[in-house]
Amino acid sequence: MDWRQLWEICSAPDNVPIVGLIPLLAFYIYLAWKQAHANDQLIAQLEADPAMAKTHHRKTWPFKPGWQKEVHVWPFLLRIEFLAAIIITIILMVWSITLNAPLEEPANPNLTMNPAKAPWYFLGLQEMLVYFDPWIAGVVMPTMIIVGLMVIPYIDTNPLGSGYYTWKQRKFSIGTFLFGFIVLWVAMIIIGTFIRGPGWQWFWPGQTWDHNRLIYEVNRDLPDIFGITSNIAKAIFGALVVGGYYVLGGFLVYSLFRRYMGKDFKRMSLLQFSMTQFLLLTMVALPLKMGLRLLWHIKYVWITPWFNV
Amino acid sequence: MADENNPNGKNGKVGLVDRVKEDIQAMKVDIPAKAKEQIEGLKDPTKTQVYTSIFRHKHDDTPRNRALGVLSNVFLHLHPAKINRDAVRYSYTWGMGGITFFLFIILTYTGVLLMFYYHPSKVQAFRDVLYLEHDVPFGKILRNMHRWAAHLMVIGVWLHMFRVFLTGSYKKPREFNWNIGVLLLVFTLLLSFTGYLLPDDQLGFWAVTVGTNMARATPLLGHEGPFGSMLGMTPYNDVRFGLLGGSIVDANALLRSYIWHCIGIPIVASILMIVHFWRVRKDGGISGPAPVMLEAEADKPRRGPKAAGE
Numbered sequence: 121m122d123w124r125q126l127w128e129i130c131s132a133p134d135n136v137p138i139v140g141l142i143p144l145l146a147f148y149i150y151l152a153w154k155q156a157h158a159n160d161q162l163i164a165q166l167e168a169d170p171a172m173a174k175t176h177h178r179k180t181w182p183f184k185p186g187w188q189k190e191v192h193v194w195p196f197l198l199r200i201e202f203l204a205a206i207i208i209t210i211i212l213m214v215w216s217i218t219l220n221a222p223l224e225e226p227a228n229p230n231l232t233m234n235p236a237k238a239p240w241y242f243l244g245l246q247e248m249l250v251y252f253d254p255w256i257a258g259v260v261m262p263t264m265i266i267v268g269l270m271v272i273p274y275i276d277t278n279p280l281g282s283g284y285y286t287w288k289q290r291k292f293s294i295g296t297f298l299f300g301f302i303v304l305w306v307a308m309i310i311i312g313t314f315i316r317g318p319g320w321q322w323f324w325p326g327q328t329w330d331h332n333r334l335i336y337e338v339n340r341d342l343p344d345i346f347g348i349t350s351n352i353a354k355a356i357f358g359a360l361v362v363g364g365y366y367v368l369g370g371f372l373v374y375s376l377f378r379r380y381m382g383k384d385f386k387r388m389s390l391l392q393f394s395m396t397q398f399l400l401l402t403m404v405a406l407p408l409k410m411g412l413r414l415l416w417h418i419k420y421v422w423i424t425p426w427f428n429v
Numbered sequence: 430m431a432d433e434n435n436p437n438g439k440n441g442k443v444g445l446v447d448r449v450k451e452d453i454q455a456m457k458v459d460i461p462a463k464a465k466e467q468i469e470g471l472k473d474p475t476k477t478q479v480y481t482s483i484f485r486h487k488h489d490d491t492p493r494n495r496a497l498g499v500l501s502n503v504f505l506h507l508h509p510a511k512i513n514r515d516a517v518r519y520s521y522t523w524g525m526g527g528i529t530f531f532l533f534i535i536l537t538y539t540g541v542l543l544m545f546y547y548h549p550s551k552v553q554a555f556r557d558v559l560y561l562e563h564d565v566p567f568g569k570i571l572r573n574m575h576r577w578a579a580h581l582m583v584i585g586v587w588l589h590m591f592r593v594f595l596t597g598s599y600k601k602p603r604e605f606n607w608n609i610g611v612l613l614l615v616f617t618l619l620l621s622f623t624g625y626l627l628p629d630d631q632l633g634f635w636a637v638t639v640g641t642n643m644a645r646a647t648p649l650l651g652h653e654g655p656f657g658s659m660l661g662m663t664p665y666n667d668v669r670f671g672l673l674g675g676s677i678v679d680a681n682a683l684l685r686s687y688i689w690h691c692i693g694i695p696i697v698a699s700i701l702m703i704v705h706f707w708r709v710r711k712d713g714g715i716s717g718p719a720p721v722m723l724e725a726e727a728d729k730p731r732r733g734p735k736a737a738g739e
Contacts, residue, residue, distance in 0.1 A: 134632075137580040148588060151520055152595045163721050178720030181515055190511040192495040197508060197517050204524050205531050212535065212581070216573035223562065226555045227634035229677065236635035239625050241583050241618060246639065255654045258643025269611045272594075273604035279727050281597040283719025285521075290597065297594050301587075383727070427648075427655035 122328040129314055129325075133222045138240050138313050145306065155180070156285040163288065179284075234318045234331065243312030244305050250320065251409045253428055261406075268399045275396045277387040292381060300403060339419040342412075351425065358422025362429060369401040370394075507706055515718045521596070522715065525589035529617075530702070532582040539575040540691065547627070549687035551680045554629035579621050586617045598716035606708040609701055616698040623690035629683060637686070638678050644669035 130139055158180040166173040177183040191197075225231075238246045248257035280289040287294060317323040318331045342361065343354040374397070377385045385393070412418040422429040474480055475487070486497040496510035515521065546565055547557045561568035590610065593599060599607035622640060626633040644667075645653040651669060652662040664676040674681030709715065 134580075137577075137584060141584055144584065144588070148523060148591065151523075152592070155520060156595075159721055163723065166721070167723055167725075173723060179515060179718060181518070181718070187514070189514060191514045191517065192492065192499075192511055193508045194495045194498040194505070194510075197512060198499075198505070200517060200519065200524070201527055204528055208528055208531055208581075209535075212574055212578055213570075215577045216570050219573070219577070220569065221573045221576035222630075222632055223558060223628055224631035227629050227631055227678075229634070231631070233631050233635040236639050238636050238639045239622060240580075241621065242640060245643075249643075254643045254646035255648050255651070259647045259651075259654070266611060266615060269614075270608050273599040273601075273607050276600065279600065280722050280724070282600040282722070283596060283598060283717030284721055285596055286721070289722075289724075293597075294595065301591060387728075426659075 121326040123326065125328050126326045133219055134240055135313055136219065138309060141306070142310070145302070152285050153287070156287045159284050159286050160288045163286070235316060235320055237312070237316075240309060240313055243316075244308035247308045247312040247316065248406070251406070251413050255427065256429065264399070264402060268403075271395055271399070275388070275392045275399075277392060278384050292384070296400065296403075304403065304406060337417060339413075339417050341420040341423055342418050343423060345418070351423075355422070355424045358420075358424070358429065362422050365405070366398070366401055369404070370397045373397045373400060507710070509710070509714060512714060513718075516715055518718065521718045523588060523592045525585050525592060529582055529585035529589055532578050532585060533698075533702070535578045536575060536582065537695070539571055539578065542571055543575055544691060549627070549684050551629065551683060554627065554683060558628045558630070579624060582617060583621055586614050590614060593716075596717055600716075603708075603712045603716065606705060606712055609705045609708065613698060613701050613705060616694055616701065620690065620694050620698065623686045623694065626678070626683060626686040627690065634678055637682070641669055641672055641678065641682075644672055 129135060162176075162178075162180055166176060166178070224233075237243060245257060245262060248261060251257070252261070276293050278290060278293065280286070314325055315322055317327075317329040319333070321333060321335060323329055341354075343357050346357070348354050348357050374393075377393070388396070409421075412421070420428045470477060475484075485501045486494055488494060488498075499505045499508050499510050543561070546561050546568065548554060558572070561572050563569075565571070593607070593610070622637075626637040645651045645664075647654045647657070647668050649656050649660055650662065650667060651657045652664050652667045654662075657667065664670065670676060672682075672685070673679075674685050
């Protein structure tokens with residue numbers, strides 16, 4: 121266990137935000153979960169007791185008839201905003217006094233940094249470069265993330281859970297977002313920051329970064345395993361595999377939706393549903409491809425003269 | 430002026446000396462009276478013309494004045510005068526949107542100060558950062574604050590988005606504002622990324638090299654991307670060339686970064702922020718905490734106090 125190496129990574133000034141992000145995320149997930157749990161209990165109680173549902177104020181916070189429903193922004197909101205501004209200023213001041221912003225040697229195109237890392241918030245994308253060619257990891261995937269985020273309000277047809285924390289009423293959408301945000305985005309950033317060392321090789325936390333380490337890895341392509349050698353056959357085979365993944369996966373999504381989310385499925389138009397299918401399958405494709413690479417050393421699934429997937 | 434009341438009047442004519450004497454007499458009465466008035470006035474400055482021209486209402490603690498305090502102030506009137514009693518609960522809001530905006534203001538402020546010491550040229554940039562670090566009074570803390578506020582802003586935007594998602598706040602009627610928010614997320618990351626190159630050190634240089642190398646692989650528009658070479662893309666005319674102003678990260682890239690970082694993106698982001706905040710109000714204020722809905726009510730239109738149970 122090389123504690124010094126671990127300390128060097130964690131205390132690199134630009135890595136401090138990620139070290140801070142982890143407990144911050146844990147705290148806010150706990151805060152959200154606590155309220156979601158309380159709301160879910162209230163919902164269950166009201167579902168079981170329609171008479172109570174008619175008169176209840178429908179929040180977990182206390183409310184009695186006769187209490188004012190609204191409060192003045194001045195001072196009840198403004199004092200919170202003022203406090204927040206002061207606290208943030210203090211945190212920034214202390215942080216800026218105790219920790220210096222990084223400054224390396226002057227830029228030198230002839231001296232490559234190893235590892236050369238993108239800013240920490242893009243490390244998830246850089247980590248994807250291991251599993252996908254740059255045009256997917258660097259261009260298509262970021263575009264799909266942005267477009268995917270933007271269509272969320274238009275494909276989530278569930279009217280429940282608007283304006284309050286809940287888990288039971290929105291299991292699918294919250295589960296999907298947690299998977300995308302925590303597993304695919306934050307976890308990949310953590311891998312990119314703490315695990316990836318020189319040569320973008322995998323070093324466990326506490327393992328010394330060995331700049332001379334060589335890993336003898338033979339990566340194969342999926343068609344090779346099936347003994348396909350001709351270029352045309354490889355292209356057709358890959359198209360079939362990728363196409364098959366979307367067709368079969370799409371069918372699986374359909375049957376799961378029909379069975380377990382019948383009401384949501386009923387509300388969705390064909391366009392909404394097919395968008396959901398496509399985005400969900402593309403999202404799941406990332407960990408699948410990671411698995412193929414890490415477990416079976418498979419590099420490409422679909423090989424064509426113009427692009428590889 | 431000569432008249433019968435004037436004790437010094439002689440033959441209807443007044444001498445100059447008499448006039449001065451008269452004025453001095455009058456002054457002895459007038460000025461102390463005015464001074465007294467002035468001092469009386471200063472005891473309550475809120476009655477002065479200067480004060481009332483700035484503050485349009487009184488400040489005694491009445492509901493009317495509390496409302497006016499918000500509504501008659503250009504910065505505060507972003508808020509409504511009153512909000513739902515639960516909408517101020519931190520456990521619900523997390524305050525991340527406001528914190529992000531506050532960080533943007535800090536970044537603008539420290540950023541403008543940094544601009545006074547920085548030249549976006551290959552010869553000067555790195556030396557300017559050294560100068561800031563070692564010679565400029567408070568230069569080091571200025572740069573540190575700018576850097577850490579930028580990192581905090583990225584985290585703030587993520588947590589804000591996370592909260593908005595978890596509370597379903599992107600649902601009707603706030604779909605469009607969620608989209609503005611996604612664009613603001615992208616611009617926040619781009620702001621941070623363009624700033625990364627500016628110190629012109631190894632860290633920024635290689636981070637931006639790694640980042641922009643992906644643009645080579647843009648389908649159709651990059652010279653290494655699928656179908657790129659078929660469309661005549663070379664390192665000297667593709668999308669990466671357009672981003673960097675050259676085929677490598679060099680002087681032009683530094684200048685472009687600088688202009689996007691200090692002018693281009695802040696303007697676009699500010700405009701989007703205006704729309705974002707405006708839409709929060711127009712879409713009915715913040716989403717909650719709303720009364721919980723039951724399964725049976727899902728497909729019924731929800732209106733009136735009945736649904737709220739009040």
